[in-house]
Amino acid sequence: MQHRIDGERLWARLLAMAQIGPIPGDGSCRLTLSDDDEAGRALLISWCAARGFALRRDAIGNLFFRRQGRDADALPVLVGSHLDTQPTGGRFDGVLGVLAGLEVLETLADLDLETERPVDLCVWTNEEGSRFQPAMMGSGVACGILPFEQALAACDAGGVRVADELVRHGYEREPVPDIGLADCYVELHIEQGPILENSGKTIGVVTGGQGIRWYEISLHGEETHAGPVPMALRKDPVPMLARLIDLVHDIGGRDPQARCTIGQVRALPGSINVVPGRIEMTVDLRHPDEIELEAMHHALMRGCSDLSRNYPAIRLDVAPRWHSPVVRFDANLANLVRSCAERLGFAAHDMVSGAGHDAFHLARRMPTVMIFVPCRDGISHNPREYASPQAVAAGADVLLSVVLDRAMSRG
Amino acid sequence: MQHRIDGERLWARLLAMAQIGPIPGDGSCRLTLSDDDEAGRALLISWCAARGFALRRDAIGNLFFRRQGRDADALPVLVGSHLDTQPTGGRFDGVLGVLAGLEVLETLADLDLETERPVDLCVWTNEEGSRFQPAMMGSGVACGILPFEQALAACDAGGVRVADELVRHGYEREPVPDIGLADCYVELHIEQGPILENSGKTIGVVTGGQGIRWYEISLHGEETHAGPVPMALRKDPVPMLARLIDLVHDIGGRDPQARCTIGQVRALPGSINVVPGRIEMTVDLRHPDEIELEAMHHALMRGCSDLSRNYPAIRLDVAPRWHSPVVRFDANLANLVRSCAERLGFAAHDMVSGAGHDAFHLARRMPTVMIFVPCRDGISHNPREYASPQAVAAGADVLLSVVLDRAMSRG
Numbered sequence: 001m002q003h004r005i006d007g008e009r010l011w012a013r014l015l016a017m018a019q020i021g022p023i024p025g026d027g028s029c030r031l032t033l034s035d036d037d038e039a040g041r042a043l044l045i046s047w048c049a050a051r052g053f054a055l056r057r058d059a060i061g062n063l064f065f066r067r068q069g070r071d072a073d074a075l076p077v078l079v080g081s082h083l084d085t086q087p088t089g090g091r092f093d094g095v096l097g098v099l100a101g102l103e104v105l106e107t108l109a110d111l112d113l114e115t116e117r118p119v120d121l122c123v124w125t126n127e128e129g130s131r132f133q134p135a136m137m138g139s140g141v142a143c144g145i146l147p148f149e150q151a152l153a154a155c156d157a158g159g160v161r162v163a164d165e166l167v168r169h170g171y172e173r174e175p176v177p178d179i180g181l182a183d184c185y186v187e188l189h190i191e192q193g194p195i196l197e198n199s200g201k202t203i204g205v206v207t208g209g210q211g212i213r214w215y216e217i218s219l220h221g222e223e224t225h226a227g228p229v230p231m232a233l234r235k236d237p238v239p240m241l242a243r244l245i246d247l248v249h250d251i252g253g254r255d256p257q258a259r260c261t262i263g264q265v266r267a268l269p270g271s272i273n274v275v276p277g278r279i280e281m282t283v284d285l286r287h288p289d290e291i292e293l294e295a296m297h298h299a300l301m302r303g304c305s306d307l308s309r310n311y312p313a314i315r316l317d318v319a320p321r322w323h324s325p326v327v328r329f330d331a332n333l334a335n336l337v338r339s340c341a342e343r344l345g346f347a348a349h350d351m352v353s354g355a356g357h358d359a360f361h362l363a364r365r366m367p368t369v370m371i372f373v374p375c376r377d378g379i380s381h382n383p384r385e386y387a388s389p390q391a392v393a394a395g396a397d398v399l400l401s402v403v404l405d406r407a408m409s410r411g
Numbered sequence: 412m413q414h415r416i417d418g419e420r421l422w423a424r425l426l427a428m429a430q431i432g433p434i435p436g437d438g439s440c441r442l443t444l445s446d447d448d449e450a451g452r453a454l455l456i457s458w459c460a461a462r463g464f465a466l467r468r469d470a471i472g473n474l475f476f477r478r479q480g481r482d483a484d485a486l487p488v489l490v491g492s493h494l495d496t497q498p499t500g501g502r503f504d505g506v507l508g509v510l511a512g513l514e515v516l517e518t519l520a521d522l523d524l525e526t527e528r529p530v531d532l533c534v535w536t537n538e539e540g541s542r543f544q545p546a547m548m549g550s551g552v553a554c555g556i557l558p559f560e561q562a563l564a565a566c567d568a569g570g571v572r573v574a575d576e577l578v579r580h581g582y583e584r585e586p587v588p589d590i591g592l593a594d595c596y597v598e599l600h601i602e603q604g605p606i607l608e609n610s611g612k613t614i615g616v617v618t619g620g621q622g623i624r625w626y627e628i629s630l631h632g633e634e635t636h637a638g639p640v641p642m643a644l645r646k647d648p649v650p651m652l653a654r655l656i657d658l659v660h661d662i663g664g665r666d667p668q669a670r671c672t673i674g675q676v677r678a679l680p681g682s683i684n685v686v687p688g689r690i691e692m693t694v695d696l697r698h699p700d701e702i703e704l705e706a707m708h709h710a711l712m713r714g715c716s717d718l719s720r721n722y723p724a725i726r727l728d729v730a731p732r733w734h735s736p737v738v739r740f741d742a743n744l745a746n747l748v749r750s751c752a753e754r755l756g757f758a759a760h761d762m763v764s765g766a767g768h769d770a771f772h773l774a775r776r777m778p779t780v781m782i783f784v785p786c787r788d789g790i791s792h793n794p795r796e797y798a799s800p801q802a803v804a805a806g807a808d809v810l811l812s813v814v815l816d817r818a819m820s821r822g
Binding site: 130194212222233236239265270354 | 498504539541544621642652656664669670671677680683697767
């Protein structure tokens with residue numbers, strides 16, 4: 001017999017969590033280490049405390065809730081995700097993986113099932129990277145990939161440091177983060193893209209993740225009055241911005257697997273009757289093949305230096321800010337996800353994650369896999385983000401099966 | 412004999428005023444009705460009070476300092492400009508016209524010259540339009556061109572209304588603005604462009620002003636995650652932004668007298684790993700010929716609707732926000748400026764103002780003219796804005812001569 005989670009309880013909790021930091025259109029805004037982020041965590045802590053799942057915190061703000069197994073020394077099975085959101089985030093991104101993980105722990109408790117291994121629910125700090133960069137900060141520090149000191153020094157746009165916010169919320173008294181030894185890590189997430197929905201499948205077996213490269217680009221011209229100076233004598237960076245947009249979108253258009261995004265663009269000082277003196281923008285490049293991602297990187301760099309030659313009056317600065325290499329998840333775990341989905345009667349589809357996830361870091365320390373469920377129109381990082389109660393329950397059922405399979409086996 | 416102003420006193424006051432709201436690089440930031448704007452006015456009031464020039468204020472915050480003439484009932488000669496600045500403004504834009512006006516009043520007092528008419532120094536509220544739109548607000552209300560209620564309701568980016576700030580500074584107890592009857596208005600200003608400097612001339616005889624049209628344009632796509640959604644399935648407004656930039660700069664490039672500026676560009680929500688759901692931008696179109704400006708307007712509108720057809724997934728909204736028609740200044744006053752410059756030994760050059768000025772509004776109520784002096788490299792709306800002490804004094808000398816000619820004549 002296949003065990004099932006309680007879909008109604010999970011759905012009700014997703015809606016309840018969305019009430020913390022609510023924004024118009026059913027979305028949520030819980031920026032990392034803000035009061036709303038902390039309030040979301042407090043709600044989760046209250047639910048876990050009610051079921052007696054012991055809480056451990058670490059100095060970067062990661063949370064770990066444990067349901068003990070028969071063998072307290074066995075390597076635990078980890079599940080989880082994150083509760084922080086984008087500024088205009090949805091109700092499912094990250095939250096689903098956390099609350100489905102709680103649902104797994106509770107279902108095991110409801111069924112009074114004694115597992116061999118402990119099962120830990122992990123909540124990672126600052127997966128989104130909206131308020132503080134880099135993204136996937138808590139998991140990066142816990143996995144020894146991001147230096148702790150670098151994470152502490154990260155500042156938001158208002159000059160507040162991660163370290164300040166950790167002290168404000170009392171995390172600085174906790175142990176230095178280290179994921180230590182574990183059996184495996186399994187993360188359920190909405191797909192954040194249209195592939196599952198378009199294929200009519202319910203479960204995405206995520207075999208790995210796209211590589212990601214981030215850049216900050218600035219164009220420096222000369223600020224002047226919009227009226228008197230003839231166009232030909234201006235050092236206006238705006239026409240060069242158009243060429244840069246074309247360059248980036250041309251790189252993205254050459255290969256259907258490539259993704260290129262200009263997420264931030266801002267002209268400064270930003271006055272209607274002033275020719276901008278500066279433009280600041282960001283570029284996000286992704287590809288599931290590291291060689292291709294490297295080629296995109298070089299195309300961007302070459303394009304920028306060509307543009308610099310074509311616009312000698314404008315200085316173009318391009319600064320690579322982050323590189324998350326292509327990730328391969330554990331093949332055995334991927335097979336397990338596939339067979340669990342099959343046993344439960346859900347159609348599954350092998351795929352690569354287009355978004356970055358905490359699981360990318362965990363995969364460098366232990367066998368790791370992700371499970372995707374479809375979200376409507378592929379929309380995410382948007383209040384309109386939506387996954388159906390059926391999809392959410394299906395994903396949590398598969399998560400339960402995978403966890404049970406691993407937690408029941410001896411180390 | 413030609414009377415001369417005190418160039419050293421004028422220069423020292425320009426430097427003193429720049430110390431109110433100072434910003435790096437010798438610039439000033441005195442946003443309309445801010446504490447710094449009010450502090451700048453207080454400094455001027457202290458200088459005028461020391462010489463006994465009576466102050467009158469109005470309910471939109473305009474200031475009028477009078478040096479009385481022999482005939483208290485004669486129509487006054489008005490001089491003046493503004494003290495508010497752009498967010499990253501220079502030391503001369505507006506300030507020169509005000510302090511040179513003060514210098515004219517003081518020189519008349521120093522010489523103990525009794526004029527026939529009163530001479531009024533005017534300081535207009537919110538010429539720049541950076542914090543509150545529309546620009547040239549105080550002169551627009553005083554001249555009956557901008558409805559007073561509309562000006563009061565204007566909000567800054569933080570939701571503060573002009574009306575709130577006027578109450579905060581105590582202007583609401585003053586009379587409703589009305590420029591009433593006056594003999595003429597003469598405004599000295601830096602050129603804010605490179606024409607005088609390039610021609611080697613000291614005095615610009617400004618025969619009129621370019622027409623100006625302002626627009627707010629927004630592009631509405633669909634916000635989503637930068638990773639998972641294939642480029643072809645996105646509703647990313649950024650590529651359309653590139654086409655819009657090309658459109659606007661193409662309109663500006665067809666005619667050397669045309670000016671086109673995109674001063675504000677912002678992608679929202681503005682996160683590195685989110686495809687923007689919206690882009691907001693502004694367009695500023697200018698031309699010295701109203702027919703040509705109208706043609707530019709239609710080219711922009713036609714281009715926007717062509718783009719809307721080419722990008723059916725993106726909604727383009729274009730809203731005309733302001734139209735300041737081409738201005739013709741008074742021919743007799745322009746002749747007077749030319750002859751005064753000649754008598755003083757300054758090379759003069761007829762020209763059209765590329766920037767908007769309070770004088771554009773005044774010209775609809777009374778004979779009006781402007782006097783330009785060169786500024787280095789044509790740079791303005793920038794901390795690097797610079798006019799030499801010689802140019803500043805030459806402009807103020809011409810202003811004195813023009814004012815004397817008008818103020819000595821009987822009405």
